[in-house]
Amino acid sequence: MKRVALLALIALLPAAGVTANALHSEWLDRSANPLQDFFQYANGGFLRDNPIPAAYSSWGQFQILNQQNQDFIHELLQAAAADKAAAPGSDTQKVGNFYASGMDETAAERAGxxxxxxxxxxxxxxxxxxxxxxxxxxxxxxxxxxxxxxxxxxxxxxxxxxxxxxxxxxxxxxxxxxxxxxxxxxxxxxxxxxxxxxxxxxxxxxxxxxxxxxxxxxxxxxxxxxxxxxxxxxxxxxxxxxxxxxxxxxxxxxxxxxxxxxxxxxxxxxxxxxxxxxxxxxxxxxxxxxxxxxxxxxxxxxxxxxxxxxxxLSKAFVGENFKLAQAISGSKELLPRWRRVLNAENGALGFAVGHEFVKHRLPPEARAQVVAILHDVRAALQEDLQTLVWMSDATRAKAIDKLQMIEERIGYPDVWRDYSMLRIDRGSYAGNVMRANLFDNARELAKIGKPVDRSEWVYPPQVVNAYYQPSRNSINFLAGILQPPFFDANAPAAFNYGAIGAVIGHEITHGFDDRGSQFDGHGNLANWWAPEDSEKFKAAVACIAAQYSTYTVDGDLHLKGGLVTGEAIADLGGLLLAYRAFHASPAYASAPTTDGYTPDQQFFLSFARFWAEHMRPEQARAYAAADPHPPGQYRVNGTLANVPQFAEVFGALAQSGGAPAGKRCVIW
Ligand SMILES: [Zn+2]
Missing domain, CATH: 1.10.1380.10 (Neutral endopeptidase , domain2)
Known part of the structure; x- marks a missing residue:
């Protein structure tokens, strides 16, 4: 609902070539039992060496990639602001003006x-x-x-x-x-x-x-x-x-x-x-x-x-505003001004910034490699749907139809947002944000009563994220996330399938989670389930909800099972699909063992790695109250608790004790 502020996340790419040490053995905590706490086993060293910086309320691979992307965008913004030859009214001029007005702290102070x-x-x-x-x-x-x-x-x-x-x-x-x-x-x-x-x-x-x-x-x-x-x-x-x-x-x-x-x-x-x-x-x-x-x-x-x-506004307002953010999120200090301005600019002019970003950051060969993994994962779901024992043939045919109709969008839009009616000048920073909000409101409301514009993307491409849209039946992977540690053109296949493969599987599975499954292949809210299949699916969903309701943050606050179910289903389905796709890929047969870890073990390490994060207790409570995404720890351990292949692959490394006993939830 909030517009400019909603798009606070921004991302840019680090340079490729992180591959030499893809396993990152220094990130492991070999003292943890992998079957009991794989999150800690895979990430204990990383979390020890990467504490939460004072200006953040959580910290992990997403935030690190986001910060790297911001560092790159920062250079783009500075260059645009210094570009005296930018055509009047051009996106470059607007991008530079917004940044210059935002960085002019003296003017904000004077304006009060x-x-x-x-x-x-x-x-x-x-x-x-x-x-x-x-x-x-x-x-x-x-x-x-x-x-x-x-x-x-x-x-x-x-x-x-x-x-x-x-x-x-x-x-x-x-x-x-x-x-x-x-x-x-x-x-x-x-x-x-x-x-x-x-x-x-x-x-x-x-x-x-x-x-x-x-x-x-x-x-x-x-x-x-x-x-x-x-x-x-x-x-x-x-x-x-x-x-x-x-x-x-x-x-x-x-x-x-x-x-x-x-x-x-x-x-x-x-x-x-x-x-x-x-x-x-x-x-x-x-x-x-x-x-x-x-x-x-x-x-x-x-x-x-x-x-x-x-x-x-001026410092007094910025400082007082931060006090509330501090109480809610637990962060200890303000972000540097340029990062705050950059976040605001990603909201106000996100696609103008993103257009420039992708020119430098997503080469066509890398995009093609992601598409190949995507098609493997898609094929794995097709295969799975054909063999799933609990589903009747009538529902199965409808599910396969829906899968075949999923639209894939990778990296960035073909058509870029038109900012020509938005005035951004070097005057008041707040004034620029106000006009950007008015522009955005008018742009959104003008769509009412018109046919859907399928060329539109919800988020600008520099964001470290991916999303599924039930009403479009589309999966969307932003250039911002097609970067290490999620995707690395030079990394072994086990790492890419374990990371971006699982992300792709996650978004596809959203089409078949508690919510997405209520929409058909055309994106209409329509029940395509045979009644007996629907009952079985609801029971499986309830199993996941019950499992996640037992997890807590900050000691005593339970996750809302009914809120996080969709994400948990997508995590589980996504991991299983990526695992099957990896096994079916030509790369699997020749995948090397590295530092004693088999390709299957590398796959699960890669999955656990990109969820590495820690969170301040205040932020964990805020997320548990209102956010459908479980904390990283449960996205790893909660998902793996339902994956028998994982226990087989890591069983030999568990020094003592097996996987925690418990009911295993089976969906996709
Ligand atoms: Zn999701």
Whole structure:
């Protein structure tokens, strides 16, 4: 929902040729029993030698690659900023201007609160609940998380069409649990949050007693909204978040908002129906608009405005904003300014930056090698589906159809995003971010009612990530992740199949996880399962959910099994597919044993390696509350607990004791 801030992750490539020591024996911890804690066995040395830097809340292979990519992008940004010959209005000029304005700390200091003055005046003029409609529309179009959000999505029922979607929002803490759970650590964060809101209001010019009282009211309002917020596990069910509604239905569900007026003000095209994703939340929000005094709404909106834009203002705001980040994530110091600017720029101009990035960082030969591995992994699933014993032939045929229809996209888009209507200058940094958010909002909402543009990518290519889109039935691998240690054109096959092979298998398996399996090959929400197969699949999903619910972070906080199931299924399926693909590949027969490790052992080491990470306890709690991805430790050990081939391959190396006894979950 958050736009610029959402794309905080950025990635660039290190140079190739890390191959000589692909095994990295110094990363091992041979004192650990591989069958009991393979994560520690494979990564203990690495984690010992790579503690979390002060400016980070977690650290591991993803972050290291991300940092290397940033170092490369940094040079691109500096070069663009220094390029006096860049054509006016060109992407190069915009990229350079954004960076230059972001790095101009003196100008930000001088400007103080001025970049927000116009918005604060509008908010200050609010007198009646009816005026909230326009205020919410204005702030949402600026990327501010004000009460709820509007966006676009592919129609679940007809994936060729784009529809509008209204979603719950408006909370400043990471999840409803932070407001509602009776837990001393969350309670401490609630206190820190309320104090932080008060200090932000003081920075906006309020006297301390007034700000303290206002913060209390804002916190109370957000806590009531949290109570009406649909829990994150429930949101995984596509049926739970899909309620196409006409304007009369909207008026009935949330009468305090003048919907036609709102839709026009936020910049949505005329529409007859929209997905009201969380009806209960909107009913509650509507009641709040009537019952909460307007002065409290003014403070709530001022708070969310400054919360969104503090990172782009003067030091006082940046520093205060970091205090909240610290309470939530545990990080100890701010990132260097250029890395913060770079992250913002990846949000504002991500595809302009990425276009330049891929020219230097993903040669066609490397791309071709990834495609070859991808096709091996795909073939492994085809084979698996043909032989899977628990599935009936009717469902099997549909599953194979879906697999054959998966669209593959590797590296970067063929069509690049057009930024010609976005003005980026060397003036106010916050002003650039505001215009970028307005541009992005208009671009997103303009899609409503139109056919789907299949050339579009969600994330710019420099991001260290890959994704599956259920409504497109597409797998997407960004150039940012097609780098060591995920992929290395010069590394032995065991390493590439264990790493990028497992990543590819992971994304393909998302098409067949608890959520993806509810969409057909065309990307429509449609049940293609025979009832008896569906029951067996649900039982297998429940097995995974139960397994992951037993895992904890920070001592006592359990993972939400229902939330992480999709990722856990994708991890398991992905690893098995990559393993089969490796065995079927021509490279397997001649794969060498290295330092006493067989090719199969190297494969599992490579898999465990890219999940090497450690996390501050605060960050681990934030992820456990709201993120569908389990921590790296469980992505390795939890997955391998369900892989009998692993126990066979590493059994001989276990000094004592076997694999922990337990039920093995079988899906794909
Ligand atoms: Zn995933």
């Amino acid at each position: 609160i001025r970049p927000l003055a116009g918005e604060l005046t509008r908010i200050g003029a609010l007198r009646r609940p009816a005026q909230l409609t326009d205020a919410l529309a204005r702030l949402q179009s600026l990327g501010v998380d004000a009460l709820f959000g509007i966006g676009q999505m592919q129609d679940f029922a007809d994936s060729t069409r784009v529809v509008g979607v209204l979603q719950q929002g408006g909370l400043g803490l990471p999840d409803r649990d932070y407001y509602l759970k009776d837990d001393p650590k969350y309670a401490a964060i609630r206190k820190a949050y309320e104090e932080h809101i008060a200090r932000m209001l003081v920075l906006l010019g309020d006297a301390t007693p007034r700000a303290t009282a206002a913060a209390r009211e804002v916190m109370a309002l957000e806590t009531r909204l949290a109570g009406a917020t649909m829990p994150v596990e429930q949101r995984r069910d596509p049926h739970a978040i899909f309620h196409m509604t006409d304007l009369a239905g909207l008026a009935k569900a949330a009468p305090s908002i003048a919907w036609p007026q709102f839709l026009a003000a936020v910049g949505a095209p005329p529409l007859e129906r929209i997905n009201l994703a969380m009806p209960d939340f909107f009913a509650a929000a509507s009641k709040e608009i009537d019952s909460t005094p307007v002065p409290v709404w003014r403070d709530y909106l001022r708070w969310h405005l400054v919360h969104e834009y503090a990172p782009f």
